[in-house]
Amino acid sequence: MPNLAFGQEDTLIEKAARVIDQAERPAIIAGFGAMGQGTKLLKLATKISAPIITTFRAKGVIDEEHALYAGSHGSIASTAAATLVRKADLLIVIGSSFSELTRIPEKKTVQIDINMKMIAKNYPVEVGLLGNSAVLIPKLAEKVKENRNTVYLDEISRLKQEWVEQLRREADSSLKPIRPQYIMKVLNEKIAADAVISLDVGENCWWFGRNFMMKKTQKMVMSGYLASMGFGLPGALAAALAYPDRQVVCIAGDGGFSMVMEDFLTALKYQMPVKVFVLNNQSLGMIQQEQKVEGYQTWQTELYNYNFADFAEHSGGTGIKVTEPNKLEGAVEKALSSDKAVIVDIDTDPRRFL
Numbered sequence: 001m002p003n004l005a006f007g008q009e010d011t012l013i014e015k016a017a018r019v020i021d022q023a024e025r026p027a028i029i030a031g032f033g034a035m036g037q038g039t040k041l042l043k044l045a046t047k048i049s050a051p052i053i054t055t056f057r058a059k060g061v062i063d064e065e066h067a068l069y070a071g072s073h074g075s076i077a078s079t080a081a082a083t084l085v086r087k088a089d090l091l092i093v094i095g096s097s098f099s100e101l102t103r104i105p106e107k108k109t110v111q112i113d114i115n116m117k118m119i120a121k122n123y124p125v126e127v128g129l130l131g132n133s134a135v136l137i138p139k140l141a142e143k144v145k146e147n148r149n150t151v152y153l154d155e156i157s158r159l160k161q162e163w164v165e166q167l168r169r170e171a172d173s174s175l176k177p178i179r180p181q182y183i184m185k186v187l188n189e190k191i192a193a194d195a196v197i198s199l200d201v202g203e204n205c206w207w208f209g210r211n212f213m214m215k216k217t218q219k220m221v222m223s224g225y226l227a228s229m230g231f232g233l234p235g236a237l238a239a240a241l242a243y244p245d246r247q248v249v250c251i252a253g254d255g256g257f258s259m260v261m262e263d264f265l266t267a268l269k270y271q272m273p274v275k276v277f278v279l280n281n282q283s284l285g286m287i288q289q290e291q292k293v294e295g296y297q298t299w300q301t302e303l304y305n306y307n308f309a310d311f312a313e314h315s316g317g318t319g320i321k322v323t324e325p326n327k328l329e330g331a332v333e334k335a336l337s338s339d340k341a342v343i344v345d346i347d348t349d350p351r352r353f354l
Contacts, residue, residue: 013136016110016127017143023090025152026050029073029104030058033095033114034133038062038216041094044141049149050092051156053081055102057224058095060214070160074102076209079166080159095133098122112136167211177349178325180204180279184211187277190332192247193217196239200232200252203289204279208251219243230259233276237263240272247275247336254280254306261311267341268317275335276343278308312343322346 020026028050030041038061045052051070054061062069071078073085085091085105094112098104098121109125111118112133119128129136171185184207191197193215199205199222214220221239223231236250257278267274282305288298312319318340322331328346335342 012127013139013143019110019126021145025088026090027084027088028052028092030061030094031055031096032057034061037133037137040137044137047141048144048147049152051084055096056209060216060218060220063216064213072209076206078163080163083159173325177347180207180348181211186328186332188212191249195247195249196243198232198235198239198250200256201229202253202256204251204253229256233260233263236274240274250276252278254278273339274341278345279348280345281348308343308345318342320344
């Protein structure tokens with residue numbers, strides 16, 4: 001059984017702090033249970049010279065431009081996050097459910113979680129602190145010793161810069177069909193700093209998780225473990241009701257969006273100005289990739305090449321079709337400045353890095 005700290009049990013917090021003090025390469029992995037605690041996370045990370053790596057669901061816990069943010073881990077991992085976790089001599093895992101897709105390895109670990117069942121879920125941990133991360137993170141930050149490890153910080157900075165440069169190279173604005181990496185780059189630059197972003201399930205989700213640099217003032221909603229295709233648009237409608245004064249964006253693939261596209265009429269009926277960006281690759285891209293990974297032939301993943309922009313126009317909304325890379329920025333700006341519900345149908349490529 002792991003050691004657990006209940007409420008005001010400071011003894012185990014002291015023990016966790018001493019474990020952290022002994023680490024030369026600590027790395028913080030923040031999960032959904034750490035959301036809203038970005039300032040506290042940064043205080044801890046700065047004091048012990050540790051990178052912050054997130055699960056997919058925790059994207060945006062801190063500004064992803066921050067020097068200590070190394071990216072997400074797992075199937076959408078940045079090269080920086082993957083390297084730092086692999087070489088870490090201690091993981092500080094906060095509010096993560098250890099999903100298979102996050103791929104947290106078995107290492108020396110200090111774990112914080114509000115759910116007892118998540119402590120040492122996959123393998124034993126050095127110290128398990130049971131409680132609210134909002135309470136335990138600052139308590140831990142207070143007890144650890146300050147460690148200014150300039151060599152490690154320089155390595156974190158170098159790895160982060162290499163990753164950012166890789167994303168920049170991938171976002172080639174000259175290629176046609178338009179590459180999803182370039183689409184994410186443009187959306188990253190144009191979407192409001194306080195936008196609520198609803199993700200559908202599909203390859204569009206992978207590209208967002210990997211290539212979109214979230215701000216802590218933005219909010220992301222997604223289906224999470226259920227991975228329910230068609231979530232994006234209903235999620236955006238719910239966000240528009242919950243946050244009527246914020247920009248609401250849906251990022252979807254043509255497969256997921258076509259399952260629920262009639263809900264666009266609900267947006268028009270109730271005058272909810274959601275902006276839908278459809279990455280239209282005429283395929284079930286995620287399924288296609290999974291078939292390839294498993295060694296199967298591609299089967300039944302091709303979709304009908306439908307013009308979703310025409311659907312928006314015929315329904316009474318605004319529709320914008322984008323086929324040329326040099327038209328993308330203007331289309332995104334036009335959509336985001338509209339006071340109507342908008343569908344931007346972007347022809348993209350089912351190939352990943354070719």
